[in-house]
Amino acid sequence: MDTIFALATAQGKAGVAVIRVSGPSAHDIGVRLTGKPIPDRGMVFSKLQNQAGDILDEALVLSFTGPNSFTGEDVIELQLHGSTAVVSAVMSTLSDFPDVRLAEPGEFTRRALENGKLDLTQVEGLADLIDAETEAQRKQAQAALAGGLGKLAERWRTDLIRAASLIEVTIDFADEDVPVDVTPEVCALLSAVHADIQREIEGVPIAERIRDGFEVAIIGAPNAGKSTLLNALAGRQAAITSEYAGTTRDIIEVRMEMAGLPVTLLDTAGLRETEDHVEKIGISLARSRAETADIRVFLVEAEEDLEVAFQAGDIRFLPKADLRGASDGAISGVTGQGVDSLIDHVAATLKNRATRAGVASRARHSEALNRAANGLTTAISMVQRGPEFYDLAAEDMRSAIRALETLVGRINVETLLDEIFSSFCLGK
Numbered sequence: 001m002d003t004i005f006a007l008a009t010a011q012g013k014a015g016v017a018v019i020r021v022s023g024p025s026a027h028d029i030g031v032r033l034t035g036k037p038i039p040d041r042g043m044v045f046s047k048l049q050n051q052a053g054d055i056l057d058e059a060l061v062l063s064f065t066g067p068n069s070f071t072g073e074d075v076i077e078l079q080l081h082g083s084t085a086v087v088s089a090v091m092s093t094l095s096d097f098p099d100v101r102l103a104e105p106g107e108f109t110r111r112a113l114e115n116g117k118l119d120l121t122q123v124e125g126l127a128d129l130i131d132a133e134t135e136a137q138r139k140q141a142q143a144a145l146a147g148g149l150g151k152l153a154e155r156w157r158t159d160l161i162r163a164a165s166l167i168e169v170t171i172d173f174a175d176e177d178v179p180v181d182v183t184p185e186v187c188a189l190l191s192a193v194h195a196d197i198q199r200e201i202e203g204v205p206i207a208e209r210i211r212d213g214f215e216v217a218i219i220g221a222p223n224a225g226k227s228t229l230l231n232a233l234a235g236r237q238a239a240i241t242s243e244y245a246g247t248t249r250d251i252i253e254v255r256m257e258m259a260g261l262p263v264t265l266l267d268t269a270g271l272r273e274t275e276d277h278v279e280k281i282g283i284s285l286a287r288s289r290a291e292t293a294d295i296r297v298f299l300v301e302a303e304e305d306l307e308v309a310f311q312a313g314d315i316r317f318l319p320k321a322d323l324r325g326a327s328d329g330a331i332s333g334v335t336g337q338g339v340d341s342l343i344d345h346v347a348a349t350l351k352n353r354a355t356r357a358g359v360a361s362r363a364r365h366s367e368a369l370n371r372a373a374n375g376l377t378t379a380i381s382m383v384q385r386g387p388e389f390y391d392l393a394a395e396d397m398r399s400a401i402r403a404l405e406t407l408v409g410r411i412n413v414e415t416l417l418d419e420i421f422s423s424f425c426l427g428k
Helices: 026-034 084-095 107-114 120-131 135-145 148-172 183-212 226-234 277-292 339-354 363-385 387-408 414-421
Strands: 003-007 016-022 042-049 055-064 075-081 100-102 214-220 252-258 261-267 295-299 315-317
Touching (some): 016 084, 016 107, 055 084, 084 100, 107 120, 148 387, 183 339, 214 339, 226 261, 226 339
Parallel strands (some): 214 261, 214 295
Antiparallel strands (some): 042 055, 252 261
């Protein structure tokens, strides 16, 4: 296998840059760059030189011996001065060594997966951690990177193997008297695993929202102050405002953080009957996005009906509090009245929903868990029908086990790997 290298820190001028090298030649490269012996697991501070003997920089060289490294291979990390010239010179020197090449996107992490240092759910957690922008995203990614879902899957798999072995013994000794009825224990194991899996499946949509962001749609009639409110929440001029009704035609999106959660605010077109073709498109889009949003903020008069269903977690305000004087239940992006109340409501509602998130956080996870749950549903039914159906139950259990193995990347995931690792930077 080739030895690979890449810049592990961001491109551009910095105080320190880190170049990572992994593979069978890593330690030898460290020796040749420094002219000093490199400890199997330790560090050395030394001048770095190219093969012609020219000094490139002074660097701290850290050494990790496989399998006790991130990739499971021999690894060295070069902590250099972070100038673009130094980084370029060291990278050029590394590329001159035989069987050494620049890493592909995500190749370090892919080697960690192939060498058993991470399972597939941990790889996805690492990708999420790199992309995390809020505290909730960081915590969710850390839970995945720590192997939370993999540990659950392994526990479920152990219980299913136990249940399947009990059934297999009964099948093997079908012509003999088996002194113990295994049905109660098998059904208990299958039901417990099925219940756990169902809880994780139910938590996936919320976990996906934590990763991708919740949506809060501001809706109301034209000229109700929606864009002004959006600008007040965003703290900047994100949407055009004017005294003319129908100014907003498209969806204006502003991403922000509330209570540690990622939130996308949606300013929508004013809802009304119109003959304007372009405005009709905007209104149709506004209704569609409002219906799928996590929370809707209604800016409406007391008896006004926007023909958008009010759902749990939604909130109503009277619009343009600045023109009403002292009015309870009103909001204004101009004066700020009601804005704190809106933020508190949205934050509390979304934090409450976030507590229902499980460790599984992707559509791929949900698909694998659903396959496992379906297999267990059928298996329980077959076991309850009696010993003559045990062979079918055993196959359904094996199907559920295979689904869990797919979840953590043990089988049938090759087609996913290129897509997953293409999102990683070169240093990962």
